[in-house]
């Protein structure tokens with residue numbers, strides 16, 4: 001079968017929509033007909049890497065689709081079933097992280113749109129164990145961003161570890177930020193949103209942010225006007241945002257790093273120590289947490305703000321993402 005897919009041809013190549021030959025699903029694999037797939041900033045991160053584990057590679061790790069055909073020995077899925085493709089591919093099932101429910105830290109993991117072909121494709125062949133069950137009552141375009149942006153935002157909130165009434169600052173109000181804001185408000189946290197774009201800040205205010213402020217000097221502004229925050233979650237890959245987020249923290253606050261890039265970051269050692277600051281990275285979440293994210297969407301507590309596009313528009317969408325122009329999430333509809 002020949003299908004259209006958004007393909008990164010080689011490291012630092014230009015993503016193009018092209019025809020790809022797809023074989024039959026092998027043992028343990030499933031053929032999925034894609035309905036929708038969101039764009040994530042880590043698609044740009046992958047496209048900019050100096051080395052790739054596999055090339056060419058189909059991008060996309062926020063995919064919603066239906067099971068079309070089963071390879072041998074697949075018992076947990078049936079044709080017509082609704083499934084999701086996330087960034088998590090296969091894991092070893094034997095290491096200490098796999099055995100403790102933290103498969104996302106498995107050193108032998110594979111990832112869709114990176115070391116496995118991803119979901120920005122009319123059809124995808126996927127290891128059965130990597131698929132996620134998707135509730136029937138969510139529209140595909142709104143479910144797609146939950147597979148990475150929603151899951152990642154939810155995991156980051158867990159790492160922030162706050163209680164009702166405490167203050168969190170979200171640095172970066174894009175696909176992850178707008179879902180993190182809704183989740184935090186739902187928990188009764190007080191939220192400040194920080195971004196460079198005034199349009200995004202307006203959207204944050206309209207969605208329940210107590211404070212929505214520009215990135216420059218955000219740390220000082222949050223100290224002065226807000227008394228500092230109990231946790232700051234950095235959803236952008238900018239080292240400058242990490243420094244502002246650190247400055248925004250109250251004593252004993254927590255800095256959660258989420259936005260990925262190849263950059264290094266610098267933080268003041270003395271303040272980290274004498275103010276008892278915790279710095280932690282957060283990557284995806286547990287399988288159970290992903291189910292909880294879908295539960296929040298079904299109950300109406302969160303809803304992804306999406307703009308839909310055809311697969312052919314992929315290069316233009318990636319360009320708008322690079323320029324930081326997308327409000328919420330851009331999603332391809334097949």
Ligand SMILES: [Zn+2]
Nearest residue numbers: 040042148149
């Ligand atoms: Zn992602």
Ligand SMILES: [Zn+2]
Nearest residue numbers: 092095098106
């Ligand atoms: Zn493992």
